[in-house]
Amino acid sequence: MAGVSFSINPIALANLLTNAVEISKEAARVEHPDAILLAYQPNADSSAGMLLVYGCGRYAAGRGVAVIDGILPSQESVSLSITRDHAAELSTALRKTSRAADTRVGVALHAEAVAGIHPETGAATWGNLVVAYGDKQLGHLHDADPSGKYDNIWSRVDDLAGEAGDSVAGTALMVGVLNRLSKLKGVGEVADIRSTPLPGCLAVKLGAGFVALLGEVNRGSYLRGGRFGDGPGTAEQLWPAA
Numbered sequence: 001m002a003g004v005s006f007s008i009n010p011i012a013l014a015n016l017l018t019n020a021v022e023i024s025k026e027a028a029r030v031e032h033p034d035a036i037l038l039a040y041q042p043n044a045d046s047s048a049g050m051l052l053v054y055g056c057g058r059y060a061a062g063r064g065v066a067v068i069d070g071i072l073p074s075q076e077s078v079s080l081s082i083t084r085d086h087a088a089e090l091s092t093a094l095r096k097t098s099r100a101a102d103t104r105v106g107v108a109l110h111a112e113a114v115a116g117i118h119p120e121t122g123a124a125t126w127g128n129l130v131v132a133y134g135d136k137q138l139g140h141l142h143d144a145d146p147s148g149k150y151d152n153i154w155s156r157v158d159d160l161a162g163e164a165g166d167s168v169a170g171t172a173l174m175v176g177v178l179n180r181l182s183k184l185k186g187v188g189e190v191a192d193i194r195s196t197p198l199p200g201c202l203a204v205k206l207g208a209g210f211v212a213l214l215g216e217v218n219r220g221s222y223l224r225g226g227r228f229g230d231g232p233g234t235a236e237q238l239w240p241a242a
Helices: 010-024 084-095 151-161 175-181 219-224
Strands: 003-008 036-042 049-056 060-068 078-082 105-117 124-133 136-141 191-195 201-206 210-215
Touching: 003 010, 003 049, 003 060, 010 036, 010 049, 010 060, 010 084, 010 105, 010 175, 036 084, 049 151, 060 151, 078 084, 078 105, 078 124, 084 124, 084 136, 105 136, 151 201, 151 210, 175 210
Parallel strands: none
Antiparallel strands: 003 105, 036 049, 036 078, 049 060, 060 210, 105 124, 124 136, 191 201, 201 210
16 A cells, blocks of 8 residues: 655645645636645655645646655655645644744655544544644545546646746736735745746746746637636736737
8 A cells, every 4th residue: 555654844734735725726616626736756866755735726726845854754656635625724723733943743645545543532534644743633634536537737737837938028917816926825035937838828936845837818818708707808908919
């Protein structure tokens, strides 16, 4: 049974979850994945590993990464999804632990659900993701996407986040999407924007551990009135076409 266990600072994990939730939020009428992906990847030389957390909406997606060192798990790669609501709840619980720099929570990712006992209720629990702070269980959650319905989306995020190209100009973005960037945690104060191989998609580097992917507004759709609330606008709201 594939699985990995490691420890991580609770605020670092909370930031990863918060950022995946915030970058992927859309209006209720806009269809998008209701899942956040957590993936552990070992380094080839066994010196460290990486925890990556992904979120994806219609107009924006993102991938955050944290380096896992110290006592490392086995050379397994494991990934699983939790719902956006569960990710937000777990982030809140993590922020209620100690903020000391040396504080750690235990995290276990299992390819198949494992049994456990809830420390507060004593009830039996089952889940693929287990997060504990000392003897307090903060989360024991099932995989929200066991069939891999969204695997192609996470792969696409990897492809685009890793192939940022040239600086960009003449770009229109939704103000609501830009507002999401201000809600990210632990990402620094500079947004470095580049093009990607996908037309209409920009990669934004925020700090050392987060890349956001932002979809440009389609000018024609905006002026006509788009299906997803990105129009109708007026020509005066956009710069004249070159």
